[in-house]
Amino acid sequence: MTQTEQLSIADARAYLLDRARERGVTLEVYGERGTSTSVEAFGGEVSEFKLEARQGVALRVLVKGAWGHSFTENLSRPALDRALDSAIENAELVAPEPGAGLVAWPEPPALDLYGEGLSGVSVEQKVQVALDLDRAAREADPRVVSVPYGGYQDSDSQRLVGNTAGLSREARQLYALHYTAPLVSEGGQNKMKPDWQFTREFTELDPTRTALSAVEKALALLGARPAPSGTFPAVISGECLAELLALFAGMFSGKMVEEGKSPLAGRLGEPVASPLVTLRDDPTPVRGLNSRAFDAEGCPSVPLTLIEGGRLSAFMHNAQTAARAGTVSTGHAARQGLQGTVGVAPSNLILQAGDTDAAALASGLTGVRLTGVSGGHAGANPITGDFSLQAEGFWLEDGVTAYPLEVFTVAGNILDLLAGIEAVGNELHDTPDAVSAPDVRVGALAIGGA
């Protein structure tokens, strides 16, 4: 471990671009720096207090038409030199790609994701949010036996991109959020349900409301009875539909399409969902969890409609997947932290609200109200669209909630599900996956229970 001077990410970028120009290498530098505070509370006390400061740079070089990647969190000059050498060495192993190149993109949109900042907010205030949340959840109802998970978190981060084609971009953003997951118990049944709030303005945080909402959702699950097995009509909550869409967002990736891993490949312009379905990706809402002015290559961010009135209208692309598909980047170059390579990913996915109100959606329906799924990292297959997942929900009798259901399963194919949507609710629900969706009604959903 070398204990030499560490550069800032901006200085590291300048240093690397200079070295690359000296060596005649085409280079892109992507840098991230973030500081954050998180406070976990348990049983009326702060159980963990964490201060984070993390920075690093990811490098991408183009040698004879082939990309090589590397990254380093050690920002000493020798470590930066080693990272550049390593990226060049990697490029020499990789197959060349037609159309590979770096672009000095035009200016991105002006987007204030920083708000008022956190400079006037004391550590005590942050701690208070976590404690208030914990107390409000514990005191909300005698059936709350514990609040195992809950706390406050904020982040102040900077992101930059630069390349030897002359691009130089920087952006800052900030958020504060809190979350709680109360555990409730009655008659030998334990249920837990989380809730959360995300904001760019600290003063908007409302721990009491979040705590009461989480407790209410957890209590609603008590008294669960076994679910039947079979195929039933269903109302799928916006939160649950958003969870499903998050699992299958890769279907819209130009990279997955070109590698034969998307069931939507070759279907541009075709109907792939009910005519009631319009799906957009929008990187620009100020309150969006994944909002940004430019993507991981520095390409300006603009909204993109993926499904319009049920027809597949676009795939998401970065500059390289676009070049190979004979189109232009949609601004969806993405990095998962510094460690990965440049891929394709959505920002904020939004399934557009419709015009059916909540009561009309369930009207007359005897079947299931599906409110959550889990296990998606293994039980959902984005290559086929099939899913088979742990589910949570309620039994509906003639449109009225009869009782919650014990743990059961839900299985199907996401494209069949989107095609089977019969009505779309008029209210959007935001989720921590950065996907928003309304409640929808479908004619048939396979569930497995007792």
Place this chain on the structure above:
Amino acid sequence: MLSQTLAAEVLSLARRGGADFAELFAEDTLTTTLRLHQGEVKDAGGGNLFGAGLRLLYGTRVVYAYTNDVTPTGLRDLADQVARARGGAGETTREGTGGLDFRRVDAAPLYVAREHPLHAAKRDKLALMRRAHGAAAGVGDVKTVDVNYLDRVQRVLIANSEGVWAEDERVWTRLTVSAIAQDGTLRETGSYGPGAGQGLEFFETATPEQIGAEAARIANAMLRAGYAPAGKLPVVIGNEFGGVIFHEACGHILETTAVEKNASVFADKLGEKIAHESVTAIDDGTIPGAWGMVTVDDEGMPGERTVLIEKGVLKSFMVDRVGSLKTGYARTGSGRRQNYTFAPASRMRSTFIDNGQETPESLISGVKRGIYARKMGGGSVTPGTGDYNFAVQEAYMIRDGQVAEPLKGASLVGNGAQDLRNIVGVAGDLALGQGMCGSVSGSLPTDVGQPHILISEITVGGRA
């Protein structure tokens, strides 16, 4: 990595606010990632993870801070920050600044890599990948093959105010093949990804050919499968990665991270019978060369073999330092973290159900109508409720004691406390499988494992 003088100074500075305990964790990690798609090298990357974290304990309360600035100035700043974080750096105990009497933790490495990944050329790693590709591409209906290679060399230093000084180098290698079989509009996937706490010599035992062939076999076996039925059925679960059921259903809720918060249905069940008598379950950090091996854990304690359940009786939890302070149970060398950005927490290492008396055939032959889940996917659990789920990658119907037609799209859901009692038969073919386990202290290499087992009744999620 750091001098003892500097580490001692930083630990003392950090404790100025009156903390009971301070711990410094420094890390310098080099990774290599390579991806072949259809036999062509698509991605070559990797790099250097580099930083240090400081943890303070005030009673059982944790203050943690980290930075990438591992210079003397950066570490002194970190110590100031962490000391201030609790509010007020009033009492100063300067005793021992620079004078902590460190004792090296005497733990001989459980395994030393023979073909160290840092000394092997990337072209040699690509050659292994090409062999794996060749064993999968074009086999049966396999049309698309991805091969991913990973190696990670993590060098760590753990020093604390009790005088512990532990240095360790952890080496991991892994090769994963994903195959897509396709026939017209039918499409299915198979994947297999063994790994080890070893160097490239691991691929002499788990050969790239075997890995590629296994991924292709699963994809082909599932291609023309019908959908699994839904409902409660008896299930025989295969060995190796089948152990993910115990990992999710029981492992996570035997970690003190869940127990200390009363978020575990087993919190007050020590010494009680919680499983069928055929079940003995172990969490072992001491298997040389295992993916979940810990020569020392991330709190500087040598790994242990911990018997969790013996003949159905709950014998131990998995305990880290804070878990020990909160519950009173002795530490078990289970304090683990993904990297310096996480404070350690109690986590699994190599967790498995031990061998029983039956054979896979005898288990299957006793089932009239049920499911044989030969290869598992991943899963998850909700601590607190114990409700878990996991996906089956390769499944078959069992009819009249015989393995019958293949089934796709099966998931299994249940409740750990209940289903542990429903394990009614355990075979003798224990094997370990490798996975990445995500929890409060990040994503960690863990082994799951078991022999074939029979569960009398479990909810199967299909759609037939």
